[in-house]
Amino acid sequence: MHESSATTRERIAARLREGPATPSALAREFAITTASALSHVEHVSRSVERADGERLLVSPPECRECGFSGFDDPLNVPSRCPSCKAESVEEPAFLIE
Template sequence: MMKEKEPPVPKERAETTRQALLEALRSGRSTARALSVTLGLREKDVLAHLEHVARSLAGQGSALGVSPATCLGCGYVFEDRRAFGRPSRCPRCKGERIEAPKFFVEP
């Protein structure tokens, strides 16, 4: 019988998830996976929260910066990509070794 994987348990904190995400983004560039480990959330949930954080920052006169994903095989940079997630494959070389985008708060 296969043991079911337990979902990650969020850490106890006084701030909301999005406030914690914003603080993590202000401390430096991070991938969605690194943010998910830091916050104790699923990577998919972090990506959803990033969309809301981007809108909140725009309303405050700041912005969510994104260092685009890059193909490790041919060096293709996914500059025009709107989605926050890591692309599955490179359009140029069809490789699947993609460096994930990194997120940060622009001043």
């Protein structure tokens, strides 16, 4: 598929097949908001579930202070840790394998 004719979701899926990326990295790369990147990744995850042999892998957000990684929604960028209340939480990372 020619790059200019691909949709943003198709380009994000192709990018995630190349290697892991965070929502903010995808937002910068595709000139969209972080929230929009998360929405696209959510839709991409449904598409790859239907594809043969592919799956979306998610490295969940993790608190840099206490190591907490049990966030309710791994497809989200939390503002702070529910365990220690620190605001230094790493973003999730996504990869299509």
